[in-house]
Amino acid sequence: MAGFPPPGATILGDAAAGKKIDEVGKKKVDYFNLPCPIPFEELQREAIMSLKPELFEGMRFDFTKGLNPKFSLSHSVFMGPMELPSQGAETLKIPTAHYEFGANFIDPKLMLIGRVLTDGRLTARVKCDLTDDLSLKANAQLSNEPNMSHGMVNFDYKGKDYRTQLQLGDGSLFGASYIQSITPHLSMGGEVFWAGQHLKSGVGYAARYENDKMVATGQVASTGMVAMSYVQKVSEKVSLATDFMYNYLSRDVTASVGYDYILRQARLRGKLDSNGCASAFLEERLNMGLNFVLSAEIDHKKSDYKFGFGLTVG
Amino acid sequence: MASRVALKVGGKGKKSGKGGRGGEGKSRTECLKEWTDWSLHKAKVIAHYGFIPLIIVIGMNSDPKPQLYQLLSPV
Numbered sequence: 310m311a312g313f314p315p316p317g318a319t320i321l322g323d324a325a326a327g328k329k330i331d332e333v334g335k336k337k338v339d340y341f342n343l344p345c346p347i348p349f350e351e352l353q354r355e356a357i358m359s360l361k362p363e364l365f366e367g368m369r370f371d372f373t374k375g376l377n378p379k380f381s382l383s384h385s386v387f388m389g390p391m392e393l394p395s396q397g398a399e400t401l402k403i404p405t406a407h408y409e410f411g412a413n414f415i416d417p418k419l420m421l422i423g424r425v426l427t428d429g430r431l432t433a434r435v436k437c438d439l440t441d442d443l444s445l446k447a448n449a450q451l452s453n454e455p456n457m458s459h460g461m462v463n464f465d466y467k468g469k470d471y472r473t474q475l476q477l478g479d480g481s482l483f484g485a486s487y488i489q490s491i492t493p494h495l496s497m498g499g500e501v502f503w504a505g506q507h508l509k510s511g512v513g514y515a516a517r518y519e520n521d522k523m524v525a526t527g528q529v530a531s532t533g534m535v536a537m538s539y540v541q542k543v544s545e546k547v548s549l550a551t552d553f554m555y556n557y558l559s560r561d562v563t564a565s566v567g568y569d570y571i572l573r574q575a576r577l578r579g580k581l582d583s584n585g586c587a588s589a590f591l592e593e594r595l596n597m598g599l600n601f602v603l604s605a606e607i608d609h610k611k612s613d614y615k616f617g618f619g620l621t622v623g
Numbered sequence: 624m625a626s627r628v629a630l631k632v633g634g635k636g637k638k639s640g641k642g643g644r645g646g647e648g649k650s651r652t653e654c655l656k657e658w659t660d661w662s663l664h665k666a667k668v669i670a671h672y673g674f675i676p677l678i679i680v681i682g683m684n685s686d687p688k689p690q691l692y693q694l695l696s697p698v
Contacts, residue, residue: 376689380682412678423675433674451671
């Protein structure tokens with residue numbers, strides 16, 4: 310998203326200004342020097358950041374203590390109802406409370422993030438830059454219960470104007486993706502995956518067009534998913550986003566519209582869904598290092614109302 | 624093990640085991656599978672108990688070196 314200086318700011322008059330605009334508009338595209346595209350899994354990241362904040366229900370308190378610019382420990386307390394997946398139309402909620410301890414080590418070349426809950430579940434994320442272009446990412450969720458642990462390893466290779474990724478997961482899950490810059494604004498890619506345990510495989514294609522003011526993405530997969538998103542940056546502080554997801558195998562469709570206000574002391578995100586769901590998420594900076602968080606999600610169709618509040622320190 | 628020795632006297636354990644798979648317990652592929660399952664299980668246990676201590680050890684040894692009391696105090 311480079312910004313060019315506004316043309317025409319000369320003292321030579323309108324004719325010269327017109328000629329300068331023409332030159333800037335017809336600037337030759339160097340197809341051998343295209344920028345490196347966004348990684349395939351982050352294709353829709355602007356839409357996801359604006360439309361899908363981490364909504365929660367209950368009380369949340371997070372405390373992060375930095376011992377070092379690279380090393381920090383975090384303590385997190387959560388009290389609230391947790392939803393259980395239920396077969397019927399009613400949502401089952403069970404009140405839970407847990408404490409989570411976490412340690413983060415963040416270096417330009419190595420990133421280690423670990424979180425452990427009171428019931429023994431560990432979430433681990435590792436990101437390591439093996440060379441300038443090749444990086445290894447791994448994440449795992451380990452638990453004491455048998456057969457409830459999962460892990461995944463990704464190898465990412467960044468080329469001059471393309472990126473490829475190879476993914477290996479437990480339960481014989483293999484995936485590969487490739488994305489290439491076609492023009493300075495457009496990039497297209499595809500992915501293929503094979504899940505051995507569930508005996509499923511699929512192919513998907515995606516495209517992303519962006520410029521200074523907007524980002525539009527589209528994704529199609531053989532699992533039946535069609536997803537499109539559009540984010541428009543209306544001003545420095547305001548973005549509007551819209552998202553459309555359609556599954557042509559199960560005939561499921563969801564469309565949502567949302568806004569994202571990034572103000573000096575606060576960030577407010579709101580969304581309205583075609584499933585009759587309205588949600589909002591506010592993060593307000595009360596003081597240096599002290600953030601207050603409010604989350605609300607009202608589902609009119611299921612009559613499910615979720616409100617949460619929390620404090621984040623550090 | 625006793626039946627393997629009885630079938631091929633003087634032969635090596637593994638080779639005779641592969642040859643006489645018909646009526647016996649383990650073959651080479653089954654041994655390999657069992658070994659990978661055992662090692663994956665041990666690796667999972669090591670990762671489960673050792674990942675967070677590993678991050679703490681790497682963090683405490685990075686520059687600038689933090690003090691031990693900073694690990695426990697809330698300030």
